[in-house]
Amino acid sequence: xxxxxxxxxxxxxxxxxxxxxxxxxxxxxxxxxxxxxxxxxxxxxxxxxxxxxxxxxxxxxxxxxxxxxxxxxxxxxxxxxxxxxxxxxxxxxxxxxxxxxxxxxxxxxxxxxxxxxxxxxxxxxxxxxxxxxxxxxxxxxxxxxxxxxxxxxxxxxxxxxxxxxxxxxxxxxxxxxxxxxxxxxxxxxxxxxxxxxxxxxxxxxxxxxxxxxxxxxxxxxxxxxxxxxxxxxxxxxxxxxxxxxxxxxxxxxxxxxxxxxxxxxxxxxxxxxxxxxxxxxxxxxxxxxxxxxxxxxxxxxxxxxxxxxxxxxxxxxxxxxxxxxxxxxxxxxxxxxxxxxxxxxxxxxxxxxxxxxxxxxxxxxxxxxxxxxxxxxxxxxxxxxxxxxxxxxxxxxxxxxxxxxxxxxxxxxxxxxxxxxxxxxxxxxxxxxxxxxxxxxxxxxxxxxxxxxxxxxxxxxxxxxxxxxxxxxxxxxxxxxxxxxxxxxxxxxxxxxxxxxxxxxxxxxxxxxxxxxxxxxxxxxxxxxxxxxxxxxxxxxxxxxxxxxxxxxxxxxxxxxxxxxxxxxxxxxxxxxxxxxxxxxxxxxxxxxxxxxxxxxxxxxxxxxxxxxxxxxxxxxxxxxxxxxxxxxxxxxxxx
Amino acid sequence: xxxxxxxxxxxxxxxxxxxxxxxxxxxxxxxxxxxxxxxxxxxxxxxxxxxxxxxxxxxxxxxxxxxxxxxxxxxxxxxxxxxxxxxxxxxxxxxxxxxxxxxxxxxxxxxxxxxxxxxxxxxxxxxxxxxxxxxxxxxxxxxxxxxxxxxxxxxxxxxxxxxxxxxxxxxxxxxxxxxx
Numbered sequence: 001x002x003x004x005x006x007x008x009x010x011x012x013x014x015x016x017x018x019x020x021x022x023x024x025x026x027x028x029x030x031x032x033x034x035x036x037x038x039x040x041x042x043x044x045x046x047x048x049x050x051x052x053x054x055x056x057x058x059x060x061x062x063x064x065x066x067x068x069x070x071x072x073x074x075x076x077x078x079x080x081x082x083x084x085x086x087x088x089x090x091x092x093x094x095x096x097x098x099x100x101x102x103x104x105x106x107x108x109x110x111x112x113x114x115x116x117x118x119x120x121x122x123x124x125x126x127x128x129x130x131x132x133x134x135x136x137x138x139x140x141x142x143x144x145x146x147x148x149x150x151x152x153x154x155x156x157x158x159x160x161x162x163x164x165x166x167x168x169x170x171x172x173x174x175x176x177x178x179x180x181x182x183x184x185x186x187x188x189x190x191x192x193x194x195x196x197x198x199x200x201x202x203x204x205x206x207x208x209x210x211x212x213x214x215x216x217x218x219x220x221x222x223x224x225x226x227x228x229x230x231x232x233x234x235x236x237x238x239x240x241x242x243x244x245x246x247x248x249x250x251x252x253x254x255x256x257x258x259x260x261x262x263x264x265x266x267x268x269x270x271x272x273x274x275x276x277x278x279x280x281x282x283x284x285x286x287x288x289x290x291x292x293x294x295x296x297x298x299x300x301x302x303x304x305x306x307x308x309x310x311x312x313x314x315x316x317x318x319x320x321x322x323x324x325x326x327x328x329x330x331x332x333x334x335x336x337x338x339x340x341x342x343x344x345x346x347x348x349x350x351x352x353x354x355x356x357x358x359x360x361x362x363x364x365x366x367x368x369x370x371x372x373x374x375x376x377x378x379x380x381x382x383x384x385x386x387x388x389x390x391x392x393x394x395x396x397x398x399x400x401x402x403x404x405x406x407x408x409x410x411x412x413x414x415x416x417x418x419x420x421x422x423x424x425x426x427x428x429x430x431x432x433x434x435x436x437x438x439x440x441x442x443x444x445x446x447x448x449x450x451x452x453x454x455x456x457x458x459x460x461x462x463x464x465x466x467x468x469x470x471x472x473x474x475x476x477x478x479x480x481x482x483x484x485x486x487x488x489x490x491x492x493x494x495x496x497x498x499x500x501x502x503x504x505x506x507x508x509x510x511x512x513x514x515x516x517x518x519x520x521x522x523x524x525x526x527x528x529x530x531x532x533x534x535x536x537x538x539x540x541x542x543x544x545x546x547x548x549x550x551x552x553x554x555x556x557x558x559x560x561x562x563x564x565x566x567x568x569x570x571x572x573x574x575x576x577x578x579x580x581x582x583x584x585x586x587x588x589x590x591x592x593x594x595x596x597x598x599x600x601x602x603x604x605x606x607x608x609x610x611x612x613x614x615x616x617x618x619x620x621x622x623x624x625x626x627x628x629x630x631x632x633x634x635x636x637x638x639x640x
Numbered sequence: 641x642x643x644x645x646x647x648x649x650x651x652x653x654x655x656x657x658x659x660x661x662x663x664x665x666x667x668x669x670x671x672x673x674x675x676x677x678x679x680x681x682x683x684x685x686x687x688x689x690x691x692x693x694x695x696x697x698x699x700x701x702x703x704x705x706x707x708x709x710x711x712x713x714x715x716x717x718x719x720x721x722x723x724x725x726x727x728x729x730x731x732x733x734x735x736x737x738x739x740x741x742x743x744x745x746x747x748x749x750x751x752x753x754x755x756x757x758x759x760x761x762x763x764x765x766x767x768x769x770x771x772x773x774x775x776x777x778x779x780x781x782x783x784x785x786x787x788x789x790x791x792x793x794x795x796x797x798x799x800x801x802x803x804x805x806x807x808x809x810x811x812x813x814x815x816x817x818x819x820x
Contacts, residue, residue, distance in 0.1 A: 168695060212683045379695050387683075387690050414713045416691065416706055419741070474710060477691050 006139035006168065006380045007129045008176070008372025011121060011156065013072040013225060014198030015339065016040045017366055018125040019373035020133060026180070026370045029132040037339075037365050038128065040198075042120045043067045044107045052124035061261060064092035064253040066107050068117055070227060073199045075114040075159070076152030076503070078450075079103050083223060090231075092253040102503070113504055115159040116512060122163035140165045141376040143368050145200040146172040147220025147393045149439045150451050150481040154503050157480075162512050168379045170478040173197070174204035175215060175390055176371030177337045181362065182208040183374050183386060190216075190330055192320075194350055194358070195337035195368075196313060199225035203317050205324040205331075214389040217323035217412045219316045224309065226267075226340035232305040233263035233297065237278065241293055247286045255284040255291075266297050271342040274299050303345045310349045317353065323412050334358040339365050390415055392475050397448055399436035405445040408473050418474035422488065425467040432457040433469055437483065456485040458495040469494060648701050651689070655704035662737045663715030663728070666708075671729070675720060682716040714739070754796035761791040781808055 007029075010017045015037045019028045030036045035054055043056035044066040051059070059067040070091075077084050079097040088095045096111065098104035104111040122142070129137045142160050144153055153170050160167035174193035181191070187208045195202040202220040206213055237259050241249050249255040262278050269276035278295045285291065321327060334354045340346060341364045350358055378385040391412045397405040398421075408419050423433050434455040440448025456469055470488045475481050485494040504512075654661070664671050667681040689708045694701055718724045718739040728739045756762035764787035771780035781804050788797045 169692065209680075209683060212687070214683070375692075379692055387687050388692070389683075389686055413717065416710045417713045417717075418710045474706075476706065477709075 004138055004380075005129075005133055005135065006141070006373075006376035007126075007137055008141045008143070008369050008374070008376045009122065009125050010143050010173065010176070010366075010369035010372060011072065011118060011125075011159075012040055012197055012368075013070050013200065013227065014040060015365065016121055016125055017369035018129050019366070019369040020129060020137075021373050021377035022133075026373045028366050028369060029129050031128045032131060038121075038124065039069075040072065040121050041067060041069045042071070042117055050120060052120050061254065061257045064257045066093065068093050068105055068107075070199055071105070071114055071117040071121075073227075074103050074105075075118055076149070076155035077103055077114075081449075086223075092257065100503075113508075113512075115155050115162055115504060115509075118156065118159035119162035122159055122165060126163060126165060138164070138166045139168050139376065139380060141169045141171050141176075141372040141379065142167055143171050143173045143176050143372050145195070145197065145220060145222065146174050146202045146204050146215075146218040146390075147200065147222055148479070149394055149449050150479070151449065151503060152222075153478060153480050157478075158504055158509055161509060162516070164513075164516070168376060170480070171372055171375055171388070172202075172204070172215075172218070172390055172479070173337065173368045174202050174218065175206070175213060175388055176369075176375065177335055177362075177367045178204070178206045178208065178213050178371070179374055179386060179388065180367045180371035181333070181335050181359065182213065183371075186210050189332035190326065191333040191335060192317070192328075192331050192354065193335050193337060194313070194317070194341065196340045196346065197225050197338040198227050198340075201225060201313050201316060203313070203320045205320050205326060211386045212389060213386060214414075215391045216326070217320045218391055218393050219320040219323065220393065221312065221316055224312055226338070228309055229267055229306050229340060229343075230260060230263040232309070233266060233302070234259045236297075236305065237263065237293060237295060240295065241283065241291065245286060245291050247284065247291060249284050249291075252284050258283055267302070267340075267343070270297070270299050270302055271344065299344065306345065310346060314349070314353050328354045328356075331356070335362060335367070336364050337367055388477075390477065390479070392417070392479055394439040394449075395441055396473060396475065396481060397438040397440065397445070398473075399438065399445045403445050404443055405438055405448060409475060411441065413475075415475045415479060416477050418472050420470055420472045423469050423471060425462075425464050428464045429461045430464065430467065431461050435471065437473070437481070439481075451481060452498045454483050454485075454496055454498055456494040456496055459487045459492075648697065651701060651708065652704045655707045658707055658711050660737060661711075662732055663711075663719055663739075666712060667715055667719070669719070673719075678716065678719045682712065682720075685712045753794065756787060756791060756794065756797070758790050761787050761794065761797070763787075764790065765797065777804070777808055777811060780804065 005020050005022075007018055007020045008026075010019075016039075017028060017037055019026055021027070028036045031038065031053065033054075038053045039057040041052065041054075041056040041060065043051040043059035043063065045051060045059075045063075056067065057069070060069060070087075073083055074087055074095070078101045080101060084095065084103055094106040096104050096106045098111070098113060103114055105114070105117055106112075122140075126137055126140070140160065142156060142165075144156050148156070157167050157170055174195050177193050177195065178191060182189070188210070189208050191206050191208060193202070193204045193206065195204075200220060200222045201224040202218065204218040205216045207216055208214075234256075238248075238250050241247055249259065258280050262280055266276035266278050275296055275298045278293065278297060281290070281292045283291050283293050331354065334350060334356055336347070336350065336358045341350070341358075347358065374385070375388065392409060392415050393411060395407050395411045396409040398408050400406050408421070409417055423435070425433065432455050434453055436445070436453045437451045438445060438448035439451055442448050454471075456471065459467060459469055461467060468488055469485055471483065471485045473481070473483055483496065485496055486492060487494060658666075663669075664673075667678070667685050669678065669681045673681065686709070689705050689712060691702065691705050691709055694705045697705075718728050724739060731740065756765040764783045768780045768783035768787060771777075771783055781801075784797065784801050784804060788794065788801055791797060
């Protein structure tokens with residue numbers, strides 16, 4: 001291994017933190033201003049300057065349209081997802097649909113994918129580490145919420161690569177926190193990690209046995225975080241302004257940004273004091289009059305505002321404990337992670353729920369980065385210091401007939417793990433088999449997150465029912481899903497095509513990295529990214545495959561909840577060329593890499609140019625060879 | 641990394657024959673081991689073959705470690721669960737090295753079928769069970785018969801009904817000849 005120092009990065013929704021092992025001691029690294037906790041905010045200045053961190057955070061008030069915060073809430077999501085819908089209502093920067101139902105952030109005329117936005121934050125963390133250590137850094141462990149699905153994990157990994165990091169490992173935040181808590185202590189304990197971040201809530205139950213950190217169960221809510229607490233305070237203040245002045249400040253991006261800042265400050269103040277004074281003398285202007293707000297928020301009132309949010313976290317804890325077959329009495333420790341856990345309202349509630357005092361000598365803002373750094377160092381050294389045994393947070397599923405899904409690998413299964421199934425063809429001379437993969441807990445396919453549609457081909461066609469194909473679904477230690485197929489007769493790997501996957505393709509990532517390199521070499525002569533993208537789009541359009549647009553539309557409308565979005569976009573004249581136009585362009589894509597190498601493929605690498613929308617994919621009915629299709633319900637109808 | 645060339649060769653060899661290694665051998669476990677022993681054997685095996693410890697190795701070694709690690713987890717999932725372990729032990733005695741989760745699925749379907757597969761079948765079977773618990777043989781018989789009209793092909797219902805009818809017959813006989 002190289003003598004490079006490896007780092008651990010906690011890439012948070014609101015804040016990020018970087019840490020490295022120095023002389024065997026984890027050390028949180030500070031920027032030149034001495035700040036150790038860095039706001040995950042990216043500000044795009046007028047002249048092209050891009051700023052990240054606490055200074056960028058100030059820009060939310062000055063320039064809300066060009067300042068991106070809480071991007072982690074959007075990473076790895078589909079444009080039609082609930083979270084994106086929510087973000088579009090709240091965020092003052094422009095969120096637009098990207099190809100493959102992905103999400104892009106539009107800053108002036110330029111569009112950025114979420115991995116690119118997160119890469120700006122990661123680059124800043126890398127620069128902070130290099131500044132503090134006085135040497136270049138490349139290897140890094142990046143943490144993600146335990147409850148992140150495959151799409152979100154892949155996208156985070158992509159962000160790391162775009163930032164020029166060698167991502168050694170994606171690690172779950174609660175597991176990192178447990179490592180930081182138990183490393184080198186030879187503990188034998190069962191602990192709960194209560195991790196309330198800016199945008200997500202996770203809980204993991206671990207058993208620590210000396211050097212082994214075994215996650216027994218994990219559960220979470222990716223729609224719940226400190227931001228939601230702020231929103232409650234913002235609502236309270238906005239309602240007050242509305243009733244006092246008859247002005248709706250929610251629609252004024254500048255006023256809204258000021259409210260958000262004030263709400264967050266008040267929340268932080270309440271961690272230390274019984275009450276927080278909120279005063280915004282220049283909130284907004286209405287009919288030539290200055291509108292101000294003065295308010296004193298007490299702890300008691302705040303508690304009431306957020307009580308239901310806190311109760312929601314305990315429902316998640318109940319679930320995790322149940323999955324681990326434990327009760328709170330079996331635990332030897334409770335570790336708090338995330339800035340919001342400094343709030344007395346939360347500390348008290350956690351104490352009541354777990355019937356024990358949470359660990360107090362742990363810094364909830366730094367504990368995850370510290371764990372990540374410990375693991376990064378261990379990965380780079382010949383002797384592994386500790387072994388992390390994690391689980392998959394969500395059930396891996398496969399779509400079956402009737403819009404339903406069937407579990408393949410149950411949630412909370414230890415990873416790495418795999419499962420093999422045999423499929424047979426249902427038509428004579430069928431040349432491909434397609435299978436849709438989901439993650440989630442719903443029997444209805446739509447109730448889960450689509451990871452991608454896989455099409456396997458390249459096997460010798462034959463009479464229906466006689467051609468068999470063996471598909472192996474695996475989840476690695478990072479929680480990343482892989483699907484491989486082979487012909488059981490010949491043992492040959494089948495070729496695999498991934499489609500309907502929200503992530504960036506390998507080609508796109510390479511293009512972004514190349515573009516970044518070009519701009520590193522000659523910042524002034526580098527082509528504008530938007531222009532680069534357009535040029536690429538043109539090239540993609542050259543050879544047209546035989547796919548009719550109607551088919552494309554059919555395929556699109558298969559997607560859950562998309563119909564509404566399409567309509568919404570159609571009604572919005574200023575919206576960027578919406579989904580159809582984009583997809584049409586994609587389908588024109590040349591088959592530079594239409595077939596994944598050697599039948600192996602991970603979801604993020606889906607090539608958007610090879611897609612089986614509509615007609616074709618509907619024809620390919622998949623059927624399992626040796627399992628009676630889940631026909632119970634059909635039988636019900638028949639017998640009745 | 642600390643692994644010698646020889647141990648890397650051994651890892652690749654083990655990965656090649658993994659389909660012929662049973663979970664007990666893989667985890668270095670006695671077939672009579674209790675659940676604590678299963679867990680500690682699992683931890684030991686994971687220490688030996690953790691993908692994190694082989695990050696710097698070439699792809700073929702990492703693939704081999706991954707395959708072994710995945711099989712170790714699978715073995716742990718089976719051996720730590722009493723029902724799965726029993727099913728595996730009996731499959732192992734017929735030479736099957738891997739647990740077949742589809743058997744579990746079949747069993748589950750069977751168990752579900754035994755309780756009924758149609759709404760009305762389920763409902764009357766439930767009423768039948770209730771009457772049975774209350775000791776009312778006549779009522780429980782009637783409900784089961786109704787359940788069977790909704791699911792005429794339900795073998796579990798049929799078997800149960802036959803048994804119940806024999807029981808009823810005997811009870812009636814007894815009622816007719818109380819002296820015997």
